[in-house]
Amino acid sequence: MRRILVVGLSIALVYLVYTGSLSVSEALISLVVGFAVASLIGGELVVDESKLSLKRFIEAVKYAFKYFTIIEYQAHYQVVKAILSRNPGLKPAIVEVPYDVNSEIAIVTIANSITNTPGTVVVDVDEEKKRFYVHWIFAEAFEGEGARKGVSAEFEEWAKRIFD
Amino acid sequence: MKKQLEDIGLVLSILLGVLLTYYLVRANIVSLTYGNIPLANLYLLSVPDPSSPFTSRSPEVVTSVVWDQRGYDTYFETSVLFLAIIGVLYAAGSSSLVEKGSLIATVIPRVITKLLFPVIIAVAISVALHGHLTPGGGFQGGSIFAVAPYMYLLIYGRSRLEGKGFRSNLLLFMRSLAVVLISLVGSIVLAIGFLTGVEAFLFQNQPKPPFSPIGFPAYIQLPWGGIFLFSGTLMILNVLEFTAVSTGFTLALIVIDSIAGGRE
Amino acid sequence: MSPLIILLLSAFSSVMALVATIKILYERDVLKTIIISGVESLFYSIILAAFLAPDLLIAYIAIGLGLNSAILLYALRGGERFEEAA
């Protein structure tokens, strides 16, 4: 039941933010919309109810903040330098990056974090062998721990902390 | 030879278009200086103004004209969309609807679809509900809404979408019901006028004082103060049109996808 | 008040739309023409924004960019992807 509550309240929040005006009738409508949609999809969205906690949410906010400041800055800096320099010195390769998380949403967090940093793009996912195939333009290692260290080690650590 | 003929045709067709626009410019139909057209001013001044006889009591002129001043026309436009979807259903016939595994459903789109589904629905409902206040309306909201079930259909396939309640029978029923209700709402003032013996019009919204004294209320007083503005039929028709268009699009996309999409 | 940059942008968009149409005419790959028609609706949507038609803008984006492309792609599955000279 708690998942319906959480999902419904988040959807209500999205509705209110989009609408951009806060009044009693808007709030009531947003709650109706939120809980109607949450009863439709809430069960799929939050698979494990016991993992909903404030601590994980704070971790997620921390991660988002760090991701959008430090990590993105570094990745952008490298790629922008490569674009603007006369001799980019690219070493493109599709490398194999293993991952070690179980829940789907954690996998997606890692994969989208990889894709959203310029320089690395997830081309394919092998869910049985637990591997990403990542196109990396500054390839340093091609498989195993070396590739993981260069591409996804930090994202994986955060994803474990938030979702596992 | 063939190639040159094609080029000549291209140049001729461009010239045709330029000629058309030259006429438009010459006849002062398209012009930068000619403001304050009488018809435009009639709508712009009378629609949001509660004291005018032609008012809709709504700040949104386009939606008001679509559903109030031109409501009869818009009703038939909705019917055209409805008939097109019926036509698609018939032309589709009863081909075997075999479910195939989706080729693009890796784990990433699977989760992202679930994540974006409620966001898009919330936005679509907001656009539809504020149709009489801000740009948007039933049709626009419906076409935003259609993203969510279509994305779900592309990733998870038809049977899981049906498990969520988007069954074709139900969708067709909702679509027909919405169209019927639109016509009902449009004729309710006429019916009351007929029963009480006063003059009234099809798709009438607000009372039009010299001609017709009856009509829908435009707002209600809220118990906590202030007014809740729904502009008579506008909000109701927007919600109905939202239902009609979103279910119609979803149905059309489901049918076309199961005919043309599921092959390997 | 200087909407000059916006007018410039929409003039550029309309010229690009003309170029895109000519490109569609000469393009052999029909899949590409479908994508170009999507781009074309983006060009026109910027004209709609510049000429202050928000109601149309929403309907137009949803239909021109999304629904039309999806539906035309379904139609294309019925036959061959490349057009040969007549």
Add this chain to the structure above:
Amino acid sequence: MIETLLFYTIVITVGATAGVSLYGIVVKPHVVKKLVLLTVLSDAVNILVVLFGYYSKAVSPPVYPGGSLEGFVFPSSGELWDFSSVSVDPMPQVLIVTAIVIGLAELTFLSLITFKLGSLHKTLMFNRMEAEEE
């Protein structure tokens, strides 16, 4: 001056686009390409109609600003005059909303027919279909 020039550029290019796409519909043999050009034609004509409503003083869409569900204050007639002197003409937009919906309905139906045609003839080129029939 330059504003007028740019505006007429837009008008003329949109008109030319309509002409080109009409030509393409007639000449090109591939059915789906005909459909694509049909959408382009309807788009171009729609834009042309929207341009009817614009004039250089207009800075506001035909929507009175400040609408909200709760506590909306109706404008006085002076405010409305101010609004109507800076707003574009709503009438072309109303006409086009209808046209867009009908265009979509028509395209949906035509595309399914096209798909069926393609599966029947194993081709989508008109000239090949004719050759097959002969």
Add this chain to the structure above:
Amino acid sequence: MVDASVLDILIPVVLGVYSLAYAIYSIIVLRGPTVPDMVLALDVMTVDLIVIYLLIALFYNSPMLAIGAIPLASWILILDLVVAKYLMEARRK
């Protein structure tokens, strides 16, 4: 509160830069050698266009023009999905 008139310089400049990027992308979309190139350029162009809409809305001081941003962002994802699906199925033939 910051006075809204400061935007009179800022917005045209930023809008100009975005428009330049938008122009380059629109040329790439028409030129791009392969289909994925075109769709990718279309993606980025859409993101630029969202920003341009919001800037126009701030410039005209009217929120109504911003409303096109959400349908753009959501339908472009559908276009990606549909094209990817078409390409994957064409491979099987």
Add this chain to the structure above:
Amino acid sequence: MIDIILFAVGTILLVLSSILSLIGAVGFLRFRNFFLRLHPATVGSIGGGVYGLIGIALIALSLDIPDYVKYYVFGVALISAALVVFGSPTGSHLLARAAYRSGEARPEPIIRDKLKEAGLK
């Protein structure tokens, strides 16, 4: 006071991200291969889009404009930023995968291709 900070941060983000979007476009022109172009595309959509949208949201919050403009632009900017953050990598991934698997675009020149070695094709 806080308005001025918000406005300054927003302006910096907006200007920075407009420049990044231009750089992304230049990179798109310079790189000669679809798989290489995926990276300037990320620069264009995340650096050039999301940061700009956040900047616009902050600027809208700080300005002295009517409430219905302010919060509406703020909300639309934030929601569309969220849609871009989640949608854009998904689209890139799917396109890259479809392009690789269908052979529509080849990743060569490349120094090593683990996906080919794994034989997943």
